[in-house]
Each structure stands twice: as C-alpha cells, then as structure tokens.
Amino acid sequence: MSASPPSVTELPEVNALPPEAYARMTLVLRVGLALALAILGGGIVAYILENPGQSSSSVLSNNPILNYLSFPGLGSGLGAGSVSAVLTLGLIVLVATPIVRVVSGLYYFRKVGERAMTGITLAVLVLLLLGILFIGPHVR
Amino acid sequence: MDLALFVVLLVLVAIAAGLVGSLTGLGGGVVVIPILAIFFGASIPIAIGTGFVTILATSSATGAAYVRDRLSDIRIGMFLEIATVPGALIGATATVLITHANLDAALFVALGIVLFAIIPGSLARRHIELPPPMPQDARSQYLGLTGEYHDNALSTAVRYQAARTSPALGVMFGAGMVSGMFGIGGGVFKVLALERFLNLPMKVATATSNFMIGVTAAAGAGVMLAAGYVNPIVAAPVAIGTAFGAFLGSRLLPNLRNRTVRLVFLPVIAALAIEMILRGLGLP
Numbered sequence: 342m343s344a345s346p347p348s349v350t351e352l353p354e355v356n357a358l359p360p361e362a363y364a365r366m367t368l369v370l371r372v373g374l375a376l377a378l379a380i381l382g383g384g385i386v387a388y389i390l391e392n393p394g395q396s397s398s399s400v401l402s403n404n405p406i407l408n409y410l411s412f413p414g415l416g417s418g419l420g421a422g423s424v425s426a427v428l429t430l431g432l433i434v435l436v437a438t439p440i441v442r443v444v445s446g447l448y449y450f451r452k453v454g455e456r457a458m459t460g461i462t463l464a465v466l467v468l469l470l471l472g473i474l475f476i477g478p479h480v481r
Numbered sequence: 482m483d484l485a486l487f488v489v490l491l492v493l494v495a496i497a498a499g500l501v502g503s504l505t506g507l508g509g510g511v512v513v514i515p516i517l518a519i520f521f522g523a524s525i526p527i528a529i530g531t532g533f534v535t536i537l538a539t540s541s542a543t544g545a546a547y548v549r550d551r552l553s554d555i556r557i558g559m560f561l562e563i564a565t566v567p568g569a570l571i572g573a574t575a576t577v578l579i580t581h582a583n584l585d586a587a588l589f590v591a592l593g594i595v596l597f598a599i600i601p602g603s604l605a606r607r608h609i610e611l612p613p614p615m616p617q618d619a620r621s622q623y624l625g626l627t628g629e630y631h632d633n634a635l636s637t638a639v640r641y642q643a644a645r646t647s648p649a650l651g652v653m654f655g656a657g658m659v660s661g662m663f664g665i666g667g668g669v670f671k672v673l674a675l676e677r678f679l680n681l682p683m684k685v686a687t688a689t690s691n692f693m694i695g696v697t698a699a700a701g702a703g704v705m706l707a708a709g710y711v712n713p714i715v716a717a718p719v720a721i722g723t724a725f726g727a728f729l730g731s732r733l734l735p736n737l738r739n740r741t742v743r744l745v746f747l748p749v750i751a752a753l754a755i756e757m758i759l760r761g762l763g764l765p
Contacts (some may be wrong), residue, residue, distance in 0.1 A: 357629070358555060367549045374541040378724060381717035388714060389485050397487035400714045401523050407709050428713035435537050435720060436702045439695035443562075446555055457624055458556060465562045465696070472570045472700050477707020480577045 362449040366442050373438030380431035387424045406432070410478070440469050484714075487521075491718035495535065498719075499726020501746050502539060504733065506672065506687070508694070509535030509723045510665035511596060515753035518589070519760065523715065525588045526580045530711035531719050532664025533702035538724040540695030543731045552688035554628045557643055557679065558696075564650040565667070565697040568657025573704035576662050580710075589761025592663050596754035600747055602669040611635075615644040615680045630685060641682050649678035660694070661701040667694045 405425035409415045415433075418426025443466050450458040482490075494516055495509065502509035510532035517523040517531055547553040579588055617626065626643035643649075652674035660667025668690050675686035705711050 357551075362555070363548055363551055366555070367545045370541045370545040370548065374538070374545075374724060377541075378538075378721055381713070381720055385488060385714065385717040385721075389488060392484060395484045397482040397484060398522065400484060400487065401521070401527065401712065404527070404709055404712045406711070406713050410707060410709060425713065428717055431720075432534070432706060432711055432713055432716060435534065435541075436699050436706060438541050439537065439699040442692075443559070443696060446559055450559075455625075458559065461563050461624075462559050465559060465566055468566045468570065469696070469700055469703060472566075472573070473703035473707050476570055476574055477704040480574055480581075480704070481708045 358449050358453065362445070365445050365449075369442050369445055370438060373434060373441060377431050377435035377438065380427060380434060384424055384428040384431055388428065391424055410481075436473070440466070443469065488714070488718045491521075491715060492722040495719040495722025496726040496729075498535060499539060499542075499723040499728075500730045500733075501726075501749075502535065502723070503543060503727045503730030505746050505750075506668060507599060507750065508665060508668050509539055509727065510663075511599070511750050512753070513719055513723070514592065514664060515596070515757050517715065519753070519756055523712075524580075525585045525592070526576060526705070526710040527712050527715065529576060529588075529592075529662075529664040530702070530705040531715050533698045533705060534711065534716040534720050535723040536660070536664065536667070536694050536698035537702060538720045539727040540691055540698065542724040542727045544691050544695060546731070547688035547691055550688075551628075551630050552684055553692040554681070554685055554689045555692065556624070557626050557628070557675075557681070558689045558692045560624055560626060560646075561649065561653045561671075561674075562693060562696050564653040565657030565660075565671070565693060566700045568654040568659075569661030569667075569697045569700035570704060572658040572661025572663075573701040574661075575658075577704065577708045577710065586761045586763065588663075590758050591761075592665075593754045593757030593761065595659060595663050595666050596750060596757065599666045599669040600751060600754075602673055604747075611639060611682050612676070612680050614642070617642045617644060618646055620646045626679075628685065630682075632682075632684065639682055641680075641685060643679040643681065645678045645680070649674045652678065657697050657700070660697055661704075664698075664701065667697050671697075 406429040409418045409426045409429040447462040450462055498509035498512035501512050513535050514528045514532045517528040621643045629640045632639045656667050656670035671690040671693055672686050675681045
C-alpha cells in the first residue's frame with residue numbers, strides 16, 4: 342500500500358487541455374522543424390554551388406540576409422529566386438515554429454473557455470511579435 | 482577557409498553540440514557559441530545569434546515526443562513565459578546595444594562567466610523523481626496549475642501541482658534575460674526553478690523547460706534576426722547538425738549514465754569558458 346505518497350489523492354482535479362491540443366502541438370513542431378530544415382538544407386547547398394570561390398571569413402563579415410529583413414524585401418527576393426532570401430525564409434520558419442505553438446495554445450485555451458490562461462497566452466504572443474516586428478528592426 | 486569545408490565543419494560541430502547539449506542538459510549553445518567565436522573567428526553577436534538557432538532546433542527536435550507523452554505542461558509553461566519572454570527581449574536588446582557600443586570584449590568575458598555559472602547548475606539538479614507534495618499558492622489555484630502524467634518507470638499515473646509561483650516568476654525573468662543576452666543558460670535555470678520552486682516532478686520539469694526554451698529563444702532570436710545578427714550561412718548548417726545531434730542524444734540518453742556524461746563533457750565546457758574569458762581580457 343506504500344506505492345504512492347499518501348497526499349497525492351488529495352491533489353485537486355487536473356484540468357487538462359483536450360487530447361487533440363497535444364496532437365496538434367506535436368504536429369506543429371514536427372512540420373515546422375522539417376520545413377525549416379528542408380528550406381535551410383536546400384538553401385545552403387544552393388548557396389555553396391552559387392558561390393564556389395567564397396571564403397569563410399567573407400561569409401562571416403557579410404551577412405547576406407540584411408536585404409531581406411522586411412516583408413517587401415523578402416517577397417521580391419523570393420520572387421527573384423535569391424538563395425539568400427530562401428535561407429532567410431528558412432530561419433523565419435525556424436523562429437516561427439514555437440510561436441505557432443503558442444498560437445495553438447491560445448486557440449485551445451480559448452476553446453475550453455479559460456479566460457485567464459487565454460489572456461496570459463495572448464500577452465506572450467503579443468510580446469513575441471513585438472520583439473520581431475518592432476524591437477529588432479528598431480535596434481538594427 | 483573554403484566555403485564548402487566551412488559548412489561541413491559547422492555541421493559536424495553542431496552534431497557534437499546537439500549530442501553534448503542534450504546529454505548534459507546544458508543545450509547546444511555551450512559548445513557552438515565558444516567554438517564559433519574562438520576557432521572560426523565569428524563576431525560575438527553572430528555567435529550568440531547562432532546559439533538561438535541551436536536552442537530552437539533542439540527544442541523542436543526533442544519537444545514533439547514530450548508534448549505527445551503529455552510530459553510538457555503547456556499551462557505551467559505558458560504561465561511562466563509571461564516572465565521569460567520579457568526577460569529575453571530585454572537581454573537580446575542589451576546584447577545588440579552592447580555590440581553597437583563596441584564592447585564585444587565585455588560580452589566575451591560575460592559569456593565565459595555565464596558558462597561557468599551554469600556548470601554547477603547542471604550538477605545541482607535534484608534527481609528526485611517525485612518530490613513530496615507542497616500546497617498550491619493562490620495564483621496556482623486560480624490558474625489551475627496542476628497536471629498528471631503517466632510515469633513509465635514507476636508504472637503509475639502521477640499527479641502534481643505548482644507551488645511558490647512568485648519566486649519562480651522572478652527566477653524565470655532572470656533566466657529569460659540570461660538566455661536572451663547570451664543564447665545559453667536558459668534551460669538550466671528553468672529546470673532549477675521548475676524543480677525547486679514550483680516543486681514539479683523531474684520529468685515534467687525537464688519536458689516543460691524544453692517547451693519553454695523554444696518560446697524564450699524565439700523571443701531572443703526574433704530580436705537578433707530582425708536586427709541582422711543571425712547569419713544564415715552559419716545558422717543553416719548549425720540548425721541541421723544540432724537537430725540531428727539532439728535527436729540522436731535523446732535516443733542515447735536512456736542508455737547512458739547521466740553523471741558519467743556530465744563528468745566527461747563539463748571539463749571541455751569549462752576549458753571553453755576559460756578561453757572566452759582570456760580572449761575578452763585580451764590575454765593570449
């Protein structure tokens with residue numbers, strides 16, 4: 342009878358999210374990572390083929406993504422088939438994956454009617470977007 | 482160095498970093514950042530920006546299994562993100578501003594010191610599977626910060642509840658700031674806070690920290706990426722290598738003795754920390 346600590350039974354009921362929430366978040370992580378790695382992998386191979394003579398020191402001193410850090414810049418770069426724009430997109434997908442998971446949490450907290458957790462999750466999401474869309478560009 | 486060789490070396494370093502990072506619980510950044518700065522001549526903000534990429538890759542690569550098995554507590558993780566995300570935004574902004582002020586040497590020294598600081602943190606983990614229950618505080622009750630998971634080793638369902646949320650929020654803000662500034666350290670401090678303050682079982686603490694580091698890193702990486710301090714030619718091979726190494730590490734972990742792994746790798750990390758500090762101080 343001593344298998345579990347006695348007070349465990351006194352713990353309150355667990356209010357878990359619906360099972361599909363966990364399945365959805367697992368899917369977000371798997372698809373997000375696979376997509377990011379596929380874009381980055383393809384992009385880096387294309388970059389090497391495109392820049393055969395380049396040295397590592399020139400790569401480290403010239404960051405090729407600086408032209409693609411705005412939505413219009415990224416859009417026109419992708420339209421023109423720029424490898425650096427593709428690599429930038431891969432990085433954005435990598436950063437966006439945990440953020441999409443937060444969005445998915447927001448959806449389910451709202452769906453089960455948890456107002457406090459919905460508010461907290463929304464605040465986290467707003468802060469994340471603030472960093473990418475305002476703080477980062479502002480301190481560039 | 483030729484570009485193709487550079488990329489291949491980065492993939493190899495990142496595989497090792499993903500492995501070491503997941504086996505020691507310190508994260509891939511502790512290997513990638515010093516090696517980029519010391520051996521590849523990357524500037525310190527570019528090295529730190531790449532550190533975020535290792536965290537994102539590790540968290541997403543190993544996080545799916547934790548979420549599927551319901552070990553990651555989304556509710557507790559999300560609640561604590563309200564402290565780590567602002568911390569990370571402030572930390573990453575500070576790093577960019579310090580770089581603009583040409584104080585990279587100070588970042589070198591600070592990074593070396595943080596590397597040292599997280600080594601005892603990784604050894605100080607409690608290693609108690611199930612902590613004795615503690616009462617929930619009012620905030621924890623209001624938000625329903627309780628959970629349940631099936632412990633395969635104990636063959637039983639385990640219930641837990643979060644205690645002492647106020648000090649945990651404070652530690653989480655600090656953890657967010659450190660990881661936002663340096664691209665390392667977030668996981669170690671988060672696991673400590675989840676175990677020591679919230680009184681969560683070890684497995685839940687580890688899995689919830691894994692969920693949280695991804696979100697915190699997204700905050701720091703967002704700032705660094707938008708500010709132009711993530712170089713994709715460095716980040717792409719590192720992301721691929723780290724994800725592979727972390728995945729491999731998560732497969733090996735159950736078969737390895739944790740303490741042995743730490744004793745093997747911690748001296749290496751300590752040596753890198755010393756080298757970072759010496760570089761920053763301008764000593765040979």
